Amino acid sequence: MSNPKYLVEMNDISVEFPGVKALDGVHFNAIPGEVHVLLGENGAGKSTIMKVLAGVNTNYTGTIIWKGEEIVAKSVEEQRERGVGIIFQELNLLDNLTVAENMFLGRQPLTKSGNIDWKKMNADARKLLDDIHSDIDEKIQVSKLTVGQKQMVEIAKSMSYHCDILIMDEPTSALTEKEVNALFELIHRLTAEGVAIVYISHRLAEIKQIGDRVTIFRDGKYVDTLNLKEITIDQMVALMVGREMTNYYPKVDVEPGEVLLEVKNFKQNATLKDVSFYARAGEITGFYGLMGAGRTELMRAVFGADPIDSGEVFVKGQKTVIKSPEQAVKQGIALLTEDRKQQGLILEFDLNQNISLPNLSTAMTKFGLNHKKETDNNQKLADSMRVKTPSLMQKAKNLSGGNQQKVVICKWLNTNSDIVIFDEPTRGIDVGAKAEIYSIMNELKEDGKAVIMVSSELAECMGVSDRIYVMHEGEITGLIERDQMKDVTEELVVGYATAATTMN
Ligand SMILES: Nc1ncnc2c1ncn2[C@@H]1O[C@H](COP(=O)(O)OP(=O)(O)OP(=O)(O)O)[C@@H](O)[C@H]1O
Ligand SMILES: [Mg+2]
Structure with a gap:
């Protein structure tokens, strides 16, 4: 029955949790050296099937054929031993240990006298990080890292186990462009060595770029496995959500009202350099920028989560002092954070x-x-x-x-709240649910609230916002006003975001 070209074949896999049929007789297979994308809406069962293969979910039914032989995936250790590597969607690092300690947790190299060999451990960690072109300090505490950096540590860690198949569950959801490029380079290197990569992502353009084949699940059921070269993004979406989607960014027209939030001259040591902006009722004010431009820091400062060195805030025209999130909530401000x-x-x-x-x-x-x-x-x-x-x-x-x-x-x-700040609201969210989130923003806008959206996705930011501030290295480097929105080009916005273009 088994086809020798497959490294692994999973057939008729079902998994049930109390009250949830997470997988209902699905199939998946992988060929050495390919990048196999797993696609489906939130809750479709992508992480669940990969946790079966990795020996995490052991309550499955169905068959798994590994290198031509039927196996039972009984434990993480056994599956790792066989050659299954996985980078989990929810990162698993311990905050108060260093990067190197996390990478070698439970298997630290020892000296002859039986103590931890710190020198070797740090050097080994350094080498793994260098291999993926990461300049993260191996001796730093993990709590000091950004989500993207933590992801890179997980990736480096997974490289220390030899594997035949490496599962990446939404690896890029918090990576900077530079980190994404390093990851893609790494994927190419691994596939050239014959490693099969399972790639789970909601970023459709990225999937087209990196993937060879795609398997689609819908609601715990198997839909199809296809060559990525042979289908378009729209076709992928239709298979995934079960209907055609035409308008990804529904927009509603609302006459803007009064300024509900105004921030003047916010300064915060190196992160914010004299930032001023305002947000009006009945408007979605977008903040575009590359990862690390200071947008999250700005919103956290507005929300009182981090202190500022100087600057003023006006809520509905009244000068106010916001020193804590509780005070912000009392002032009618909500912040939806990027890191759930x-x-x-x-x-x-x-x-x-x-x-x-x-x-x-x-x-x-x-x-x-x-x-x-x-x-x-x-x-x-x-x-x-x-x-x-x-x-x-x-x-x-x-x-x-x-x-x-x-x-x-x-x-x-x-x-x-009257002022609702969304920080990367659609990160890791499927296209159908994205449209729902946009329509909720639109409803808030129609209700006369000021909506602020921080987004690193250019199409989303341009498609949803009524006005856009662009940030670069802690400064506002661009502003697209309401009446300029219809003529604005991606090049202009990206130019502002990289400081290649300046406002006149
Ligand atoms: N430990 C668990 N207990 C109960 N239900 C679970 C458990 N793990 C997963 N589920 C449910 O199984 C279904 C499939 O979840 P899964 O995490 O595989 O989705 P996914 O395709 O990875 O989605 P996403 O894109 O949001 O990550 C969901 O309805 C989820 O709530
Ligand atoms: Mg998942």
Whole structure:
């Protein structure tokens, strides 16, 4: 039955969790030296099938043929031994250890006297990082790294195990362009050596660029396996969502109202150099820039999460001082963070508790929590975002990555704020859900709220925003006004973002 050209064949794989049929008789196979993309909406089962292959989800049914022989994937150690490497979607590093310690956790090299051989461990870590062209310091604490850097550490770590197949579950969702290029170079090197790569991503253009074949799942079911050369992005999307999508960026026309938020001369040591901007009611104000341009830092400073050295904030024309997120929430500001795991959700809490979080203090003072009303309201929010879960009693950690992101959005919509800041709201989110998020932004806009969107995706930023500020190295280097939006070119915006073009 088995075809000798395959490194691995997975047939009729099903996985069930309480209340969720995550996979329903799906197939997947891999050929040595190929990049095999796994595509599907949030919750389609992509991470689940790869966790079966990696020996994490052992509660599966179906058959796995590895190098021509039927096997049972019983444990992570056994699968790693066989040659299965995986970089998980949710990163698994320990914050208070160094990069090198994390890379060699549980298998540190020892000296003759049985102590940890720090010198060798650090040198080995350095070599692995150099191999992927990363200049991250191997001796630095992981807590000091950005999400993108943590991802690079995970990648370097996975390189230290020899593998025949390397699974990358959304490796680029937080990488800078330079890091993405280094990763692609690495993928080419590995495939040339005959390693099969499984590549999971929601970035469709990137998939076309790096992938050889694509397998598509929809709602836990197998759809098809195709050569990427033979299909277009629109065809991929149609197979994935089960319908044609024509308008990726629906726009609504609203007459802008008053300025709800104005920031003047924000300075924060090296990160923000004299930044001023405003956001109006009934408008989506976009912030474009490359990763590291200072947009997240700016929004965190506005929200009182990080201190500034100097500068002023006006909310609805009133000068205010915001020194903490609590004060920001009181002023009617919400911030949807980019890093859902660190700042967005409490993974051990259920969805109901997570969605209620920002409101808890106010709800408590009013004669205790009104549970029924709270839950009904949360359910409505979750339904409007089409969060895929059997119930709101599910723990956040059991949701797929993209569905966790949707819960973060529910949580902040729950605060009913007038100024809503979205930091990379669609990172790791499938095209169908992206459109839902845009329509929620549009609704907020129609309700007269000021929406601010930080985005690194140029098409999204240009497609959704009414005005765009462009940042580069902690400064606003470009501004596209409302009446200029229809004539603006990608080249101009990118020019501002790289400081190749300056405003006159
Ligand atoms: N440990 C678990 N307990 C309960 N349900 C789970 C668990 N792990 C996954 N699920 C559910 O199984 C389904 C498939 O999840 P999976 O993580 O495979 O999706 P995905 O395709 O990787 O999505 P995304 O693009 O959002 O990462 C989802 O409905 C998810 O909530
Ligand atoms: Mg996933």
